[in-house]
Amino acid sequence: MTNQRQNTITLAFTGASGAPYGLRLLQSLLAANYKVYLLISSAARVVLATEHDLKLPSGPDAAKKALVKLLACDPEKLEVCGKDDWFSPVASGSAAPNKMVICPCSVGSVASIAHGISDNLIERAADVVLKERGQLMLVVRETPFSTLHLENMHKLSQMGATIMPASPGFYHNPESIDDLVDFMVARILDHLGIEQELVPRWGYDQRDS
Numbered sequence: 001m002t003n004q005r006q007n008t009i010t011l012a013f014t015g016a017s018g019a020p021y022g023l024r025l026l027q028s029l030l031a032a033n034y035k036v037y038l039l040i041s042s043a044a045r046v047v048l049a050t051e052h053d054l055k056l057p058s059g060p061d062a063a064k065k066a067l068v069k070l071l072a073c074d075p076e077k078l079e080v081c082g083k084d085d086w087f088s089p090v091a092s093g094s095a096a097p098n099k100m101v102i103c104p105c106s107v108g109s110v111a112s113i114a115h116g117i118s119d120n121l122i123e124r125a126a127d128v129v130l131k132e133r134g135q136l137m138l139v140v141r142e143t144p145f146s147t148l149h150l151e152n153m154h155k156l157s158q159m160g161a162t163i164m165p166a167s168p169g170f171y172h173n174p175e176s177i178d179d180l181v182d183f184m185v186a187r188i189l190d191h192l193g194i195e196q197e198l199v200p201r202w203g204y205d206q207r208d209s
Helices: 019-031 042-052 060-071 107-114 121-131 147-158 177-192
Strands: 008-013 035-040 078-081 099-105 135-140
Touching: 008 019, 008 042, 008 121, 019 035, 019 042, 019 060, 019 099, 019 177, 035 042, 035 060, 035 121, 060 078, 099 107, 099 121, 099 177, 107 121, 107 135, 107 147, 121 135, 135 147, 135 177
Parallel strands: 008 035, 008 099, 035 078, 099 135
Antiparallel strands: none
């Protein structure tokens, strides 16, 4: 695998609540000099507008332009893919990044991925990562979980996916919503093996010198 492919990742936003998690993660991945293939469901656009007052254009190129302006990032590092862009690299095992995060991840997406539905590019990209034995992380946002939700997550966990519910901790004494968002994003980055300074690691600043 080339170094260029190692420094790429697929990130998907679905229609679950938690848009701030996804945007902060996108910002952090770009800051870490990753090339990000971003997939945004129709429902995710509604959530972005509702929770973050961000109304992204429906076209991939226009959405990319808006995000580049918002995040002040290198446009070469961000690729927004349409939901039916079957010629995107993420749709093929021979070209897709070997890491993918769905954040936030709806339980509907969990169900489709668990059963190999692949009706849209997000589901297909996740299926590719699973079949290629890559790293798939699902930041699920739902409460309570039904038995069906738990069964689907269990099935995906057995396939090697990491199930990471959006459950921020409080032991770092958060003072704002941003602190809670950063906690979850830091945990995601840790599991991806990407250095982060968003949240101190447990024990390193609690011990007496």
